[in-house]
Amino acid sequence: MNFRVDIEMTPEELRRALGLPDVASLQQEMIAKVREQMEAGAEGYDPLTLLKPYLNNGIGSMEAFQKLLFSMMNQYGSSKRDTD
Structure with missing residues (x-):
């Protein structure tokens, strides 16, 4: 379904x-x-030195979000294979 x-x-x-x-x-x-x-x-x-204080906090959050999405896709893919 x-x-x-x-x-x-x-x-x-x-x-x-x-x-x-x-x-x-x-x-x-x-x-x-x-x-x-x-x-x-x-x-x-060097523009990177200007942005570094802002980027340090955001990159960890983005990596965590990407890991979350990746794990969700893996779970969906494995459950899809189990039902086929």
Whole structure:
């Protein structure tokens, strides 16, 4: 037996439904800082060092999310093979 559910929602609605934070203001702030540094023409400027404090916290969460999705796909695939 198969069920199919189609849900139409905007990315904003999906973000809220999943409980993800609104990072639009953070993104704008980061872009403004990068633009400021680029306009200043800082010698030896490395954008990664500017973004590193923000990225360190988010990467672990993204890896955990990817592992969760991967385990869900593996479970679905193994249960599918068992029923066939």
